[in-house]
Amino acid sequence: MIPTPDLSHLTRDDYDRVYEPAEDTFILLDALEEDAEELRALRPRLSLEIGTGHQNKVWSMLPGYVLAALTHLQIPLESVTTYLAAPLLKRVHHAVDILIFNPPYVPTYDSESQEAQDGKDIRGSWAGGTDGMRITDILLECVDGLLSPRGRFYLVAVKENNIPELQRRMRELYDLESKIILQRRAGREHLHVICFMRNGRP
Amino acid sequence: MVRLITHNLLACHAKGCTTNNFPLQFKDVSIELREAEFNADFLKGLLPRIEWKALVDAARQLGDTSLPLEQPEMVDDEFLKNLHHVLLEMHIEEGAMVCPNCSHVYAISNGIPNMLLSEHEIA
Ligand SMILES: [Zn+2]
Numbered sequence: 001m002i003p004t005p006d007l008s009h010l011t012r013d014d015y016d017r018v019y020e021p022a023e024d025t026f027i028l029l030d031a032l033e034e035d036a037e038e039l040r041a042l043r044p045r046l047s048l049e050i051g052t053g054h055q056n057k058v059w060s061m062l063p064g065y066v067l068a069a070l071t072h073l074q075i076p077l078e079s080v081t082t083y084l085a086a087p088l089l090k091r092v093h094h095a096v097d098i099l100i101f102n103p104p105y106v107p108t109y110d111s112e113s114q115e116a117q118d119g120k121d122i123r124g125s126w127a128g129g130t131d132g133m134r135i136t137d138i139l140l141e142c143v144d145g146l147l148s149p150r151g152r153f154y155l156v157a158v159k160e161n162n163i164p165e166l167q168r169r170m171r172e173l174y175d176l177e178s179k180i181i182l183q184r185r186a187g188r189e190h191l192h193v194i195c196f197m198r199n200g201r202p
Numbered sequence: 203m204v205r206l207i208t209h210n211l212l213a214c215h216a217k218g219c220t221t222n223n224f225p226l227q228f229k230d231v232s233i234e235l236r237e238a239e240f241n242a243d244f245l246k247g248l249l250p251r252i253e254w255k256a257l258v259d260a261a262r263q264l265g266d267t268s269l270p271l272e273q274p275e276m277v278d279d280e281f282l283k284n285l286h287h288v289l290l291e292m293h294i295e296e297g298a299m300v301c302p303n304c305s306h307v308y309a310i311s312n313g314i315p316n317m318l319l320s321e322h323e324i325a
Binding site for chain 2 (some may be wrong): 045
């Protein structure tokens, strides 16, 4: 059991500026717990969790802490402020055992997503552009390069992201198989956590 | 919380900066030492993913000379203890990392490196 996060220390001001942990964070944590056995067996050396940069630091680190608890490993946790995985791509090749991405997935106009990223305002944590895939698409191109041979990639998505299409694309382009670990409705959102793995992995 | 385990994975990603952009050089850094739990298996598994020369150079830049210039073929306990200290117990709290190629400065504040670029610098 993972304890439910305690929100009591957040002030009203924080809620205005900071994306409070919501259903998308919780479904991600539940999915990791669901896969705890596989994650432990992986004996991960390097895990990468990409947040949206607008979350309170404590919340954006949460999947990392949960991962450490689940795998019973003292995984050293480090936080880096950056754009997706950009500064890691040169050095980290086929080396990430667990990759986690909770992207801005809400469909909006592309311009709104762009403005939100440039202006670094709170909309950046959800404004996802066309089909909600504008930011996710950029990361999907890097997944094959980042993931280790036995690596697992967990992605949060909503129905509007066209999940069957994105699963098909990852299989055809990169030979990455996937399955939906969890799905649930939360208000207007139909949330999914998808796990991608290499076909024919050792 | 910039530790050398992370520094060893970060390269400059400014527009057009693709060669000689690793490792980043430390500048005006302040370091804190904090004990971390020793895990020999974790370290052994990590070794193949470490760029050795970059790690040794960075450690020496920070004043730690405990690691050999060449990665030893046989790893003993003393070596692992030193590696553990260098990778996981030295925390760079403040300062900057500078690209050896384009001289871009990435600031470190409260232990978190800011690797963001402004729009005209993005590759
Ligand atoms: Zn550079």
